[in-house]
Amino acid sequence: MSLMEAFRSALEALRAHKLRSALTMLGIVIGVAAVIAMIAVGGGAREQVAAQIRTLGANLIMLTPGNITAGGVRLGAGQASSLTSDDAGAILADVPAVQAAAPIIRSNQQVVAGANNWATQIVGVDLGWFEAREWDVAQGRLFTPEEVSRGALVVILGETVATNLFGEQSPLGQQVRIKNVPFEVVGVAARKGQSALGQDQDDTAFAPLPTVRQRVAGANRANARSVGSIMVKVREGEDMANALEDVRALLRQRHRLQPDQDDDFGIRNLAEMAAVREASASTLASLLAAVAALSLAVGGIGIMNIMLVSVTERTREIGLRLAVGARPRDVLRQFLIEAATLSAIGGAIGVALGLGAAQIVALKAGWPLLVEPAGVALSVIFSAFVGVFFGWYPARRAANLDPVEALRAT
Amino acid sequence: MALIETQDLTRRYELGGEIVMALDGVSITVETGEFVAVMGPSGSGKSTFMNIIGCLDRPSSGRYALAGEEVSSLSKDALAGVRNRRIGFVFQQFNLLDRVDALGNVELPMVYAGADRAGRREKAIAKLKRVGLGERIHHRPTQLSGGQQQRVAIARALVNDPVLLLADEPTGALDSRTSLAIMKLFQELHREGTTVMVVTHEPDIADFADRVVRFLDGKVVSDTRQTARDAAQALADAEAASAAQDAKDAAARAALHKKEAAE
Structure with a gap:
């Protein structure tokens, strides 16, 4: 058959x-x-x-300042001003595995545009930030190196902020005021969507680091060069753990820490977190x-x-x-x-x-x-x-x- | 050369720890072209004999040659081949597949023989015509009468041109007139050269064979040749009788009507 x-x-x-x-x-x-x-x-x-995880950017190391103890009260991590822009520069220069090192200052402020206003996080960044986060503008342009170094009054809005302040209108070339300082909108950042933790990553605005430090966040009295955190991007194909140890060693050396002293900064591998979630x-x-x-x-x-x-x-x-x-x-x-x-x-x-x-x-x-x-x-x-x-x-x-x-x- | 030649066939069963001799030293020879009736009461061994002759079962001892081929020691697969090519079975309960039509049922043995579709169809139609069902090839068994179903089964048995047509109580489920018609068909096939072996317990049916072999307690107790009664004639007589009866009934009914009308 x-x-x-x-x-x-x-x-x-x-x-x-x-x-x-x-x-x-x-x-x-x-x-x-x-x-x-x-x-x-x-x-x-x-x-x-x-x-x-991809929107966060791959191969990232997050550096935060250590905690400080003031009169017996221990303040949380990130309160000390142990990280500086110079640390970021040194990391980029001295650790070969590092592709970008972006010092950041964050400050929550009210952004005003005409009759509208919106509370958001202003992030002071240099151009390394956009490279590290693999983030580009959807409209307009990124900052120029000259704008960053001089501390120009320019801002790139996240999509959520742009929508809330300008609606359907193009925000390019418009003025917004932050802490009563007028900024020119030069770009709108590309949409990133929700972060792995559910935050709206587009509810933010970027300005050059010196601008934020001096005009928005208020200069740190202890260290004029201090930053809120440093985001380090390791080159594709490099070993994350090794790169992390190299960065740590460099910072310990720069901060003159003795072998018996703890790190005066926090260092975290963001990819690890992502890997856990993915797993x-x-x-x-x-x-x-x-x-x-x-x-x-x-x-x-x-x-x-x-x-x-x-x-x-x-x-x-x-x-x-x-x-x-x-x-x-x-x-x-x-x-x-x-x-x-x-x-x-x-x-x-x-x-x-x-x-x-x-x-x-x-x-x-x-x-x-x-x-x-x-x-x-x-x-x-x-x-x-x-x-x-x-x-x-x-x-x-x-x-x-x-x-x-x-x-x-x- | 004899078609069937058995020598000292025995078949033992174990039944509740007891050994039963269903067949006890049966030696018999059947020539090509014979019409044999196998008789005996139930338990006489005639069914066991038929199963072994039909290669459905193997003897416990003894020899059995079918058309010169020793088959008593063949493997299961080889026996299936022998059944397929050399033997046509007709059963009391017809054993047709209800879900396929008459044609499909007749084609079945050819399917296992590996015949191609077109050839199968042609041959099955020819055999259905031969048994008088040319008009009903697409009827399903449930749409056919008992006699017609048995004709389909006979067509199926003939379809691979077997050397032996083996019928186990072929008329057991049929009324007497249909039984005569089936026996008439067997006699015709026999006249055309087919060797026929019918197992029955009805003497009336055995009358249509040329030779009657009687079994009792697993042994052959008699083996006689006789002049077969003509089934065609018997059927014609029965029909004439029944027509006469019908005429009588009709006359009686007519008389009754007349009487009622008169009243």
């Missing part, structure tokens, strides 16, 4: 019990749909996390897929159950087939193909259903719909395999029937 023949015969047999075949298939349909949907949902969630998203995705795979296995047991019933019911038919010349292996193949057909059709329906479900979830959650073709192929193949695996035992039973006994069955 040819394979096509066997397949046609299997379809005939399945059509003979439509409701039963449909219900049996349902187990596989649900199983495969669950696997597909969970792979897609998990992949989407992971992709979303990865996208958030947890991956774990969630695998967990979902595993649970879904279990339901596929349950569907397989349903197939086995129905195939056993079918073999018992069709004992006479098997007897007849043996009598007219079917070999045991023909009978085995017939029942295997029936089981595989059931599960393959169920699998195909399940794929369609699962993709639909994933699409809905992706739309609702605002995730990218991420369906790897490999995942789809894998679950279809797996579902057919489930059919063959769970169909094997019933088929074996059918094939081993004694023709005389089988013909005598009622």
Whole structure:
């Protein structure tokens, strides 16, 4: 009996019990749909996390000043003024693995434009910042080096700030006032969206570092060159841990710390944080897929159950087939193909259903719909395999029937 | 060369720890072209004998050659091949597949023989015509009468041109007139050269064979040749009788109507 023949015969047999075949298939349909949907949902969630991490910028090290103790009161990290613009310059100059080192001062201020105003974070940056964060302008231009060094009164608005102050109008060339100092808007930063922690990264405005230091944040009396933090970008392909140690060693040397003294600054690998989040998203995705795979296995047991019933019911038919010349292996193949057909059709329906479900979830959650073709192929193949695996035992039973006994069955 | 030649066939079963000799030293020879009826009460071993002759079962000991080929020691797969090519089975319960039409049922043995689709179709139609069902090739078994179903089964048995047509109580599920029609068909096939072996417990059916082999307790107790009764004639007689009965009934009904009308 040819394979096509066997397949046609299997379809005939399945059509003979439509409701039963449909219900049996349902187990596989649900199983495969669950696997597909969970792979897609998990992949989407992971992709979303990865996208958030990408907006932060890759390979970043964050340096913050250490804590200070004033009259027995320990203030939190970042209160000391131990980091300076010169530290940033030295890091860039002396650590070869570093691509950019951006000193930053942050200050929360009210930004006023005509009748509108908006509270946001003003970040004093130099050009290294835009390189480190892989951030560009959507309209207008970045600062010129000359503007940064002279402390020009220019500002680049984040998208949220621009929208709140100017609505649909172009803010380019407009004036905004920060602490009553007029600034010219030279650019609007490209949209970054939410950060990995859920903050709106576009609710911010950038101005040259010296400008912010002197006109916005107010000069630090202890150290006129101090900065709020330094963001260091390590070159692609360099080892993050080594770069981090080099930066730490350089800063300790520059700050003249003895070996027994603690760091007077904080140093954090942002990629590590990102990696943890990504790992947890991956774990969630695998967990979902595993649970879904279990339901596929349950569907397989349903197939086995129905195939056993079918073999018992069709004992006479098997007897007849043996009598007219079917070999045991023909009978085995017939029942295997029936089981595989059931599960393959169920699998195909399940794929369609699962993709639909994933699409809905992706739309609702605002995730990218991420369906790897490999995942789809894998679950279809797996579902057919489930059919063959769970169909094997019933088929074996059918094939081993004694023709005389089988013909005598009622 | 004999078509069937058995020597000291035995078949033992274990039934609840007891050994049952279903066949006990059966030696028999059947020539090509014979029409044999195998008779005996239930438990006499005639069904076991038929299963072994049909290569559905293997003897515990003894030899069995079918058309010169020793088949008592063949493997399961080889036996399937012998059944497929050399033997046509007809069963009491017809054993048709309900979900396929008459044509599909008749094609089944050819499917296992590996015949191509077009050839299969042509041959199945020819055999269905031969048994008088040329008009009903697309009917499903549930749409056919018992006699028609048995004809489909006979067409199926003939489709691979077997050397032996083996029928197990072929008329057991049919009324007497349909039984006569089926026996008429067997006699025709026999006249065309097919070797026929019918297992039955009805003496009326055995009358249509040339040779009657009787079994009792696993042994052959008699093996006689006889002049077969003509099934065509028997059927014609039965139809004539039934027509006469119908005429009588009609006359009686007419008389009744007349009486009612008169009143």
